[in-house]
Each structure stands twice: as C-alpha cells, then as structure tokens.
Amino acid sequence: MDVYLQTLLSGLAIGGVYALIALGFSITFTTTKTLNFAQGEFIAFGAFIGVTMLLLFSGLASTTTAVPSEAASAWRYPAAVIAAGAVAGLMGVLIFLLAVRPFAGKGGMNWVMSTLGFGVMLQSIGLAVWGPAPVMVPSPLGDDVLRIAGAGVRPQELLVLACAILIMVALDLVMRRSRIGKAMMAVAHSPQIASLMGINVGLVMIGAFALSSGLAGVAGVLIAPIASASLFMGIGFALKAFSAAIIGGLNNPRGCIYGGFILGVLESAVGLWQAQWREIVVFGLIILVLAFRPAGLFGQAAVDKV
Amino acid sequence: MMPNRTALKAALLGSALAMSSAAFAQEIKIGFNGDLSASPSAQSGQAGVLGIQAAIEDINAAGGVLGRKLTLVVRDDLSQPPKSIQNMSDLIDNEKVVAVLGPTNSGNALAWKHIPNQKKNPSIGCIGSATDITKPATANAENYMYRVSMVDRAQVAGLIAYTKNNPAIKNVGFLVETTGYGQGGLKDLQELAEAKGLKPVATEKFGVNDTDMTSQLNKMKSAGADAVLVWAQGTPIAQLVRSMEKINYFPVTLTSWAADNASFFDTAGKALAEKPIFMRTITEDRTPKQQQLFDRLAPKMASKSAFSFAAHCYDALMITAAAIKQAGSTEGPKMREALDNLQAPVEGIMKTYNKPFSASEHEALTAADYRWTHWKDGKLVTYTDDVVKALKPTDFTQ
Missing domain, CATH: 3.40.50.2300 (Response regulator)
Structure with missing residues (x-):
C-alpha cells in the first residue's frame, strides 16, 4: 500500500513542476499563437538568478558546487523566488520584442528558430557567468524526510506542489474574474476584435510573455533544491512540460495543469513497472492523444470558420 | 565534416615526414589532449596537466632523456569528439609530439583511438576509464593505446x-x-x-x-x-x-x-x-610520495578530489620517458616495443612499476592497486x- 502512496506522492511532486511550466506554454500560445522554445533555458537561468540572490541577500560565499544552507533561511528564499521571477519576466519581455514580435502572425515558423536561438544565447551567457558545474541549493524548510502514512517525501517537494497549486489557482481567478484576465482572453479569442474593442493587444502580448517567462524563472528556483541548479537542467523539464501541455490541451490552461499532474504520476507509476519504458509510454501516450483528440484531453477542438 | 576529412588526408600524407623530422628536433615534445574548460570533468584535465608538468620538471632537472629536454604541448578539446580528433592530428603531424597523454573524456578517446594506431604514435591515457579504450582494434593488431588510470x-x-x-x-x-x-x-x-x-x-x-x-x-x-x-x-x-x-x-x-x-x-x-x-586509486590517507606531490600541486589545483589524475598523469609521463630511454629513440614503433617490455622499474607516485605493460596488457593500474x-x-x-x-x-x- 505505501508503495502506491509513495508512487502517487513522488508523481504529484514532479507533476506540479510540469504543470507550472506547461501553464507558461499555454499562456503565450493562447494570446499570441506562438510558444517560447527557450522556456527550458529560462528555468535554468531563473535557478541561477535565485542562487545569486540567495548569496547576495545572505552575504555568504558559495563553494563551487553548493550554496550554504543558512543562505536560504527566513525571508531570503521567498525573496529570491520573487527576484528570479521578476528577472525572468523582464527577459520574457526582451524575447518577445527581439525574437517573437518581428515574426508573430506572419505565417511561417521563424519564431521557432528565433526563440530556440535566444535560448542558446541565454545558456552561453549563463555558462560564461556561472560556469558548467551544477550547484546544490538548500531548501528553506530543511532536508529531513517527512513521513506520510509510510511514504517519504522531502519538504521541498511539498513546497513545490503547494506553490504550483497556489499560483495556478491565483492565475485561474485572475484570468476569469479580473479585467486584465478578460482582456487576455479576448486577445486569445481574436486579436483583431480585441483591438477594435479598445484593448491594447501589443501590451497584452508582452504581458503574456513576461508572465510565462516569470513562471519559468520561479519554477527554476523551486526545483533547484530538488534537482540542483544547472544550466542544463531546464531542457528535460521543458520538454516534459510541453508534452503535458499537448496531453492536456495547449489552448486550455486548466487542461495543461491536469496534463502536468497526469504526466508526473504516469512517469512514477511506469517506474514501478519498468523504468526504462517510461519515455516510450509517455511519448506513446502523446501520439495516441494527438491521433484521437488532437486538441488534447481537455482542449476544445478549434473550428476554423471560413 | 569536409575540412576534417581533408585535414585527415593531409595528415596521413604528412605522417611519414613527421616521424623522421621529429627526431632532429632539439627538445622532445609530449602532447596533452583533453577537456580543460568545457565540462564538469575539466577539473580532472587541469589536474592531469599539472601532474605532467611536475613530472617534466623533475626529469629535466635530472638532465632530461637521451640528453634532450622534454616539453609539453597542451590542446583543449572542449570535451567535443570532433575537436579532440582534430587535436590529435594537430599534435602528431604539426607539433610532432612523440606521445599524447589524456584525454579527459572516455568518449573522446574512443572517437580517436584509431589515430595513434595508424600513425604509430603511443597514447597513454591517464584520466578516462572506459574499458574499451585500450582494447586493440583486432585480436593481434599492434596496439598503441596504453593507460595509467582506473578501468571500469x-x-x-x-x-x-x-x-x-x-x-x-x-x-x-x-x-x-x-x-x-x-x-x-x-x-x-x-x-x-x-x-x-x-x-x-x-x-x-x-x-x-x-x-x-x-x-x-x-x-x-x-x-x-x-x-x-x-x-x-x-x-x-x-x-x-x-x-x-x-x-x-x-x-x-x-x-x-x-x-x-x-x-x-x-x-x-x-x-x-x-x-x-x-x-x-587514491584516498586522503596518502602515501608519503603522494603527499609530497599533493603539497607541491595543491596551491594550483582547483579541485582537491581531482588529485588522483595529477598522480596518474605524472606516472604516465615517467613511464613514457622510461620507454624513450630504453628505446634510445623517439620513433613510435620502437617506443611501443619498449613500453610492452620495460626492463627497469619506474618509480611513480602510485607505486613502483615493474613491467607495467606487455603485448597483451596495456593497463598499468589494476584492481589490486585500487x-x-x-x-x-x-x-x-x-x-x-x-x-x-x-x-x-x-x-x-x-
């Protein structure tokens, strides 16, 4: 029994990370019909901004491969999360202005290459500043295993899960209740009509990229105490999160969240059977979903009216 | 890929010349080819180079080999196999080194292990641990790949x-x-x-x-x-x-x-x-000889746990020098014969090597040394x- 509970808990913990990043993909896709393929580098960049902030706030020196655990205590960790989100959000504005807007809405796939390229640049800058070695980041809640009915989980994994759910609920409320959210949904529905209604479409799109990249930055700092911060950490997470978004439905933010959790638990459950078959099962599922429900499990099929 | 292939062709043509002209040079050049900057294992490469430099200092202080001084030519391969292959040709054909030490990454050694064999230029690995690095291409082929390191x-x-x-x-x-x-x-x-x-x-x-x-x-x-x-x-x-x-x-x-x-x-x-x-191969309970080298290199070494590679590479250079001395020459085939049958024991940091290699055994360190x-x-x-x-x-x- 506790084996299954362990599988579920481990799956939900990693699924929360996928969901958070998948949500970022969904936000830019619904508002601009483009995706930020540098999302993985934003995660890694965010994690290292977090590392830098922790060291800056605490005034402690880092060894080459670890941040001392006192650096994450009290207000410092939340502050580092917010700072990383803000810096990554600013980078998101930059990527939109430089690599997406010149190509968005013009047909063709130029923005795919330009966002990928932006990611490569970001990684190279990161390597020059922080070097290639992974850095272990301490969790603000300590590292002792918590036992829930016989299953073990680390405090940081619960923190990631809680933060993911909190951020997602808050965003859901903003999107559905506030004027900004309604403006975003209007732009998602049709930029032309939204523009005629007096909505500043350009600004909404910039906001969408800032939000999406900010989420990636936040995710980076949240994952760092689990996976350690590395400039190569993001690509794996981003690919899985993109898969989650496809499974859940790219045009449905809630669907992306469900997709993230489904993927996390599925991975963990397949590990209980044959771990080396995990990727095959995950990507097999994606092909199945695309074949039978092209808009994703929770997406609405878009009908193009001619 | 084209530039590489042309480089390789030119390299093959030039290899005969390289062999003969190296013998006239005043100093004996040894090469190092490995990652020194690009991956986390770069620290191992840096430690390896420090070890080789220390060994060369010691040999030159004692009068060099065959009356000639040793020098080291270092090439960084950025942990990329294509760059590592290019470095091998550059070191052997242009720099005319008599042997190459390294590389840092096992994958790169596996990518170019045919080159030392084709050019008859010994390679003594002192970092990478993949089992197949020192395996001959075919059962009884002449094998120029040697190693003084761990083996998986x-x-x-x-x-x-x-x-x-x-x-x-x-x-x-x-x-x-x-x-x-x-x-x-x-x-x-x-x-x-x-x-x-x-x-x-x-x-x-x-x-x-x-x-x-x-x-x-x-x-x-x-x-x-x-x-x-x-x-x-x-x-x-x-x-x-x-x-x-x-x-x-x-x-x-x-x-x-x-x-x-x-x-x-x-x-x-x-x-x-x-x-x-x-x-x-080494723990922090070091032998006096290991401690001596450690104290000598510690100020320059970024990662203390990489010290084992400095020791391996020091020994690899000592064994290379002993082979040149016994062969009385820096020609590859003669060096290979000497390496396969070293007569005098070689005092190293890890141990004293008594006939470290034979025609069939190209590993100087084995499980008993771990x-x-x-x-x-x-x-x-x-x-x-x-x-x-x-x-x-x-x-x-x-």
Whole structure:
C-alpha cells in the first residue's frame, strides 16, 4: 500500500513542476499563437538568478558546487523566488520584442528558430557567468524526510506542489474574474476584435510573455533544491512540460495543469513497472492523444470558420 | 565534416615526414589532449596537466632523456569528439609530439583511438576509464593505446568480488543510469557476475536527470535485494541515496567511482554521502610520495578530489620517458616495443612499476592497486571491513 502512496506522492511532486511550466506554454500560445522554445533555458537561468540572490541577500560565499544552507533561511528564499521571477519576466519581455514580435502572425515558423536561438544565447551567457558545474541549493524548510502514512517525501517537494497549486489557482481567478484576465482572453479569442474593442493587444502580448517567462524563472528556483541548479537542467523539464501541455490541451490552461499532474504520476507509476519504458509510454501516450483528440484531453477542438 | 576529412588526408600524407623530422628536433615534445574548460570533468584535465608538468620538471632537472629536454604541448578539446580528433592530428603531424597523454573524456578517446594506431604514435591515457579504450582494434593488431588510470571493468570486478565474498549479502540487484556510461557498466556487471556465478534478483534503470528513484528502489526492496551495485554518474547516485532515505531502505551500496565527485557529496548531503562504498586509486590517507606531490600541486589545483589524475598523469609521463630511454629513440614503433617490455622499474607516485605493460596488457593500474573508499566527515577516506581485509588479488580476476 505505501508503495502506491509513495508512487502517487513522488508523481504529484514532479507533476506540479510540469504543470507550472506547461501553464507558461499555454499562456503565450493562447494570446499570441506562438510558444517560447527557450522556456527550458529560462528555468535554468531563473535557478541561477535565485542562487545569486540567495548569496547576495545572505552575504555568504558559495563553494563551487553548493550554496550554504543558512543562505536560504527566513525571508531570503521567498525573496529570491520573487527576484528570479521578476528577472525572468523582464527577459520574457526582451524575447518577445527581439525574437517573437518581428515574426508573430506572419505565417511561417521563424519564431521557432528565433526563440530556440535566444535560448542558446541565454545558456552561453549563463555558462560564461556561472560556469558548467551544477550547484546544490538548500531548501528553506530543511532536508529531513517527512513521513506520510509510510511514504517519504522531502519538504521541498511539498513546497513545490503547494506553490504550483497556489499560483495556478491565483492565475485561474485572475484570468476569469479580473479585467486584465478578460482582456487576455479576448486577445486569445481574436486579436483583431480585441483591438477594435479598445484593448491594447501589443501590451497584452508582452504581458503574456513576461508572465510565462516569470513562471519559468520561479519554477527554476523551486526545483533547484530538488534537482540542483544547472544550466542544463531546464531542457528535460521543458520538454516534459510541453508534452503535458499537448496531453492536456495547449489552448486550455486548466487542461495543461491536469496534463502536468497526469504526466508526473504516469512517469512514477511506469517506474514501478519498468523504468526504462517510461519515455516510450509517455511519448506513446502523446501520439495516441494527438491521433484521437488532437486538441488534447481537455482542449476544445478549434473550428476554423471560413 | 569536409575540412576534417581533408585535414585527415593531409595528415596521413604528412605522417611519414613527421616521424623522421621529429627526431632532429632539439627538445622532445609530449602532447596533452583533453577537456580543460568545457565540462564538469575539466577539473580532472587541469589536474592531469599539472601532474605532467611536475613530472617534466623533475626529469629535466635530472638532465632530461637521451640528453634532450622534454616539453609539453597542451590542446583543449572542449570535451567535443570532433575537436579532440582534430587535436590529435594537430599534435602528431604539426607539433610532432612523440606521445599524447589524456584525454579527459572516455568518449573522446574512443572517437580517436584509431589515430595513434595508424600513425604509430603511443597514447597513454591517464584520466578516462572506459574499458574499451585500450582494447586493440583486432585480436593481434599492434596496439598503441596504453593507460595509467582506473578501468571500469576492473572496478566492476572489485565490486563483484566484494559482493561474492560478503556472507551477509544474500541477494544483489543492479541499478544503472540509461546513458552510455551506465549501459557500458551494466554490460560489465552482467558479464562478470555471470562468470562468477552471481545472479541479480533485479536490474533497474534510471535517467541521469531523475530526481526520484523510489519506484525502482521499491522494486529492489520487494525483490529482497540486500545489496545494490550502482553504475552511474555522481549526481544521479546522490539522488539514488536520497530516494533510499525516503523509503527507508538502505541495502549495502557499491557504486562506480563517480561517487567521489564533489557534486555527489553536495547533492547527497553529509550524512547520506557516507552510504556508498566504491573504488578509487587514491584516498586522503596518502602515501608519503603522494603527499609530497599533493603539497607541491595543491596551491594550483582547483579541485582537491581531482588529485588522483595529477598522480596518474605524472606516472604516465615517467613511464613514457622510461620507454624513450630504453628505446634510445623517439620513433613510435620502437617506443611501443619498449613500453610492452620495460626492463627497469619506474618509480611513480602510485607505486613502483615493474613491467607495467606487455603485448597483451596495456593497463598499468589494476584492481589490486585500487583502494576501497567512502566519504567520512566530508573526506574521501579508505574504507575497510572484514570482507575487504579478506579479499585476495585472485578474487579480482576478470
């Protein structure tokens, strides 16, 4: 029994990370019909901004491969999360202005290459500043295993899960209740009509990229105490999160969240059977979903009216 | 790819000239080709170069070899195989080095091991540990690939011997990562276990970036494994012991030497880092000779745990010099003959080498030279228990 509970808990913990990043993909896709393929580098960049902030706030020196655990205590960790989100959000504005807007809405796939390229640049800058070695980041809640009915989980994994759910609920409320959210949904529905209604479409799109990249930055700092911060950490997470978004439905933010959790638990459950078959099962599922429900499990099929 | 191919052709044409003209040079050039800047293993490459430089200083201070001074030509391969191949041609054809030491990454040695054989220019590995690096191309082919470092297969032989000779271990499981490194290790584990009549109760795999291996460990646990043999890089081994704590399952854990990385220690945390037992060539209980070299290089060494590579590379250079001396020449074929049959013992940092190589054996260090190691209070120290004490060299046969 506790084996299954362990599988579920481990799956939900990693699924929360996928969901958070998948949500970022969904936000830019619904508002601009483009995706930020540098999302993985934003995660890694965010994690290292977090590392830098922790060291800056605490005034402690880092060894080459670890941040001392006192650096994450009290207000410092939340502050580092917010700072990383803000810096990554600013980078998101930059990527939109430089690599997406010149190509968005013009047909063709130029923005795919330009966002990928932006990611490569970001990684190279990161390597020059922080070097290639992974850095272990301490969790603000300590590292002792918590036992829930016989299953073990680390405090940081619960923190990631809680933060993911909190951020997602808050965003859901903003999107559905506030004027900004309604403006975003209007732009998602049709930029032309939204523009005629007096909505500043350009600004909404910039906001969408800032939000999406900010989420990636936040995710980076949240994952760092689990996976350690590395400039190569993001690509794996981003690919899985993109898969989650496809499974859940790219045009449905809630669907992306469900997709993230489904993927996390599925991975963990397949590990209980044959771990080396995990990727095959995950990507097999994606092909199945695309074949039978092209808009994703929770997406609405878009009908193009001619 | 075109420039490389033309470079290679030009290189092949020029190789005969290279051999003859090198002999007229005043100084004897030795090459180093390996990663010095691009990957986490670059620290090992940097330590290796420090070791070679120290050895060259010592030899030159004693009058050089054949009355000529040694010099080192260093090439960084940025851990990229194409760059590493290019460096080999550059070193042998343009710089006319008489032997190449390195590389840092096993994969790069495997990418260019045909070059030293074609150009008849000895290569003495002192960092990378992949088993196949020193294997001849065909059974009786002339082999110019030598090594003074750990060998994956010999480590596996050690881990299997420990498992086999520990009466407390009833069931053993294999845990490996899904990379080429992990799969190579699994092949060695399976072959040597079968040869020794050891049958694993379970074999599980995990990704190199996985952060939770509880599913795999739960399967190990239900299969009744009381020992696990792990072949993976430092960080995933750390995630594995962290997952062990989650399900409170701590079998005897024997791992690849990657557990000596600082990144393993930092990710696992101080207490969990003490769980794995592994083999290494040097621990912090150094011999006086090792301590002497350590003190000499410590100010310049970025990572103290990479010191073993400085020692290996120091010895590799000493053995190379001894071969030149015995051959009375820097011609590749003569050096190979001398290396395969070194008469005088070579005083090294690791040990005194008595006939380190033969026509069929190109490994200077074997399992009997390795030391059982574990982390204790943040230090890599010698591990010992009754099983280790009772192990005999014959237990390590491959």
